[in-house]
Amino acid sequence: QYTIDQIRPQPDGTPSKIKVKVHLNRHGIFAITQASIVDKNEESTEIAMDTKGGIEKTTVPNVPTTNEPTVESKTPAGNNQQDGDEDEDEDEPKKTTTKSKMKGIDLPIIVRVSGTTxxxxxxxxxxxxxxxxxxxxxxxxxxxxxxxxxxxxxxxxxxxxxxxxxxxxxxxxxxxxxxxxxxxxxxxxxxxxxxxxxxxxxxxxxxxxxxxxxxxxxxxENRQYYMQDFIKSLKQIEDAIQIWQTKSSDKYSHIDKSDIEKVYRILTEKRKWYDQTANRFNTLRQHEDPAVLCAQIKQERDALERECWNILNKPKPKADLPKDTSADGSRRQAPPSDGKQQQNQSQPPPPSSSGKKLSSSKKQSQQPNTQQSSMETD
Missing domain, CATH: 1.20.1270.10 (Substrate Binding Domain Of Dnak; Chain:A; Domain 2)
Structure with missing residues (x-):
């Protein structure tokens, strides 16, 4: 909503004209960018008329020129003539014309977007x-x-x-x-x-x-499930102790005897607790509140496995490398004994095939020489 403020009528009481500039963008949104009021001012001017010829007479002041020297007239006749001209000008009728000037004054625009305060x-x-x-x-x-x-x-x-x-x-x-x-x-x-x-x-x-x-x-409804899990954990730990005692496997052979005794002591305590709890459940009536809840059974089982398996699952110590094994795992060959080394040095090297060829070539080279010497003696 647009409101143009400070609109006033003309001095003579007639309504004022308002000019506005509007803008419509490509989105179809209409906006007023400028507003102005047209102020009309009238100015009146008087124009003298020549009664003889009916032609307007405009008075042009006499301007002296450089070609004609100015001569001052001191005769009274000249003065009388000038006064007569002024009287004639005063007696001539004058015409009054009115000119109006249009002036635009910008007006403030108050924009109010549709909404709430x-x-x-x-x-x-x-x-x-x-x-x-x-x-x-x-x-x-x-x-x-x-x-x-x-x-x-x-x-x-x-x-x-x-x-x-x-x-x-x-x-x-x-x-x-x-x-x-x-x-x-x-x-x-x-x-x-x-x-x-x-x-x-x-x-x-x-x-x-x-x-x-x-x-x-x-x-x-859930008590039997937790009790079965508890007895299953007891059985697994008992089997691990049995393997260590019978040496049927080397899985637990690296564990010390003191650690096994500690595991056995924990196992005995938890089995005793299990037996006592099972006896309580056997004498419990259905409409009575149990003394041991399922959450406590699970807590005891978790403690049993945590304490025992932390000992039984100790890693085995790493085995030492043998002395005749190098760092990269390859075996090194032992040097030969002194007797064999001396025997190898005393034995001459076997003749090679190239040596045989050389000896045969020498014999062949010697035979022609003997024949030649025999021929010379003859």
Whole structure:
């Protein structure tokens, strides 16, 4: 939105003309870039008219020239003639003309983008925050109500003829069932539009009676699994000690006897703890809370494996390199004994084939000489 300010009428009361420059960019956005008011000023001028010829007469001042010298006239007649001319000029009629001048004056442009003010924007932001908080509170309230409803239906189905029934005595079971029915009736009557904390309080009251039953069921279902893992770890460590004692394998032969005794002592303590815990479980009733939980069984098993296998899994010491082996692993040949070396030096080298050829060539070269000497004697 564009507003052109400081628009005023003309001095004579007529409306003023406003000139604006608009711009339309390639995106189709319209904008006013300049605005100006046209100010009209009128100026009046008088023009003398010649009554004789009806021709306008303009007065041009006499300017002396350099060709004609100026002569001052001192005669009174000349003065009278000049005065007569001035009187004639005063008696001539004059015409008044009016000229108007147009002048543009820039006007301020106030641009207002469609939107809200800062105060309105702050109010809207505050309202938005309030709505977000309200939605969050409503969601938390609805989730708390649904949690109570879900717990009521789930616990009642498992406690009345379900898997939780044998893990609770009759008195506590009937008490919890009555509380579940009461809570269900409250949800669909007085508790339809309660706040979050009312539902949380109801749920905690039900869990105080229901969670011990659920925990006993979980412990009974998973106890056998953890006990089997514990006895399996005991058996593996016992087999490792048996291998060391019988020397059936060199896997643990590098372990000292003191370390094996330490492992055996830990194994004995953990087996004793396992036997005591198993006896407790054998005498435990289903509706009673166990003295040892599954998490404790897992913790004892982890401690057994950590302490024993840290000793049994010690790496073997590295074997020393033999003396007749070089650094790169290749064997060096032993030097020959002194007797063989002297025997080799005393024996002459065997004749080569080239030597035989040389001796035969010498014999052949000597034979012609003997023949030649015999021929000369004859």
């Amino acid at each position: 800062k105060q309105e924007l702050d109010q809207l932001i505050e309202q938005e925050h309030e709505m977000i908080s309200s939605d969050k509170r409503e969601k938390e309230r609805s989730d708390a109500k649904n949690a109570v409803e879900e717990y009521v239906y789930d616990m009642r189905g498992k406690l009345d003829g379900g898997e939780y029934e044998r893990y609770s005595d009759e008195r506590n079971r009937q008490r919890l069932l009555n509380d579940l029915r009461t809570t269900e009736n409250w949800l669909y009557n007085q508790g339809m539009h309660q706040d979050k904390y009312a539902y949380v309080e109801r749920l905690n009251a039900l869990k105080n009676l229901g969670d011990p039953i659920r925990n006993r069921y979980y412990e009974a």
